[in-house]
Amino acid sequence: MKFAQILLRGKPVAVIEQGSRWYQLDKPLADYLATREVQFISAEHMGAQPLDLSEGDFIRPLSNVSRVLCVGLNFTDHAKEVGAETPSHPTIFTKFGNALIGPGEQIQMPPESNKIDWEVELCAVIGKEGRRIPVEEAEEYLLGYTVLNDVSVRDWQGRTSEWFQGKNWDSMTPFGPVIVSPDELDIAGGLAMTCTVDGETRQQGSTANLIFRPAEVISYISTFMTLQPGDLIALGTPAGVGLSLRPRKWLAPGQTVVTEIEGIGRLTNVCSSEGVA
Template sequence: MGARPVDVRIDEFIAPLNKVQRVLCVGLNFTDHAAEVGAELPTYPTIFTKFGNALIGPGEAIELPAESTKIDWEVELCAVVGRRGRHIAEDQVDDYLLGYTVLNDVSVRDWQGRTSEWFQGKNWDRMTPFGPVIVSPDELDIAGGLAMTCTVDGEVRQQGTTANMVFTPAQVVSYISTFMTLEPGDLIALGTPAGVGLSLRPRKWLGPGQTVVTSIEGIGTLTNRCEQV
């Protein structure tokens, strides 16, 4: 006799990876987001970095620093590197990826705008949720358009689709691998659609006690509460 099926319920997710050291991010990679901030579409991917200190998992608190009240949300599709690679051809990128997850590129806008480099607005401790799971590339129709949403206390702030990317995941991964070796566990955040707080009128920012929910079709949902530190 075969084994009887067992119902399994998952009550809590944790970050799908630990000890991540590098998060490579692409700015202005959605046509609608570039339009809302008044930027021209880039000729090449605009790359900036986050580090592991910024990451938290599903259900963990986004720690709002006392040094700023201009904290913004950005729902992003995030590629997870699964195999070491350099000079990866676009048609081979899927062979080097473990899969895709959801990332919320929470940004400290006033610090981000202090200089032409975005680093100091993107690397605050414990402000970047990612998860809840990693889905293999063959299960997702990214080019066809996966729905991307972000809500704050139930109010829709972002509602976009991966079909509006300027550079595809394959183009981004191949481009980055031209000048650096990608390692297993590297995260590559692929940009955000329109609807960030910086572009709203009046502008809106995250505050203590608010709950941010970021979702991507076919992957899942991240829910994180904001707490003042």
């Protein structure tokens, strides 16, 4: 099953894919999550008519996300390329909703930095509230997975030992285009992850190489905080970030960044040419 939002005749519309057909939902996906009805969504039961997605454009799959929890150094090859030891526990940092944009939106390049980096990431979307969730039950708390690009302002990130100020800039973190239910994806078996900049491949990885699996991360985080429907958990990036290339490479205004994960989809965003005031 897939969930998404499209802009249809100027209005955001929540849609669901069932049996290779897309249907319009009668209210935003966030409303289903808030009322814990998401497990009862069924286009057939609503009597909905199939929808032609060519009439609309994908936008961010969830509106009004407030919390983005991120796992750093969660691929052995990435930890190695930045000179870090393989972590014994998940390295958690946060973003907030102000950082998020959707498919096709511009990454707002800040005038305060020219060291902007890309990071393709698998992102888990929480579907129901949970605290102290056992690893073996974690998947029951998932709505599904989407793609996230953890765009990072590296010089600000490196100012202190805390990463937050390099990770939470306004309108710099794309996610989408769809949310895919866990039963459709083989995370452990390995989904290809890629990032290209103006057609040049910068990252190639696989979800098979995650250090901490999604279920482990969900269980770990829920030990110290209650996870809420709509929370995003970005699960880390493979090797190939600009910080570790020699010579280093950074995103530049006007460039097109494509982050893609097999079985989920492709996220395309252009770096703004004018920056922000």
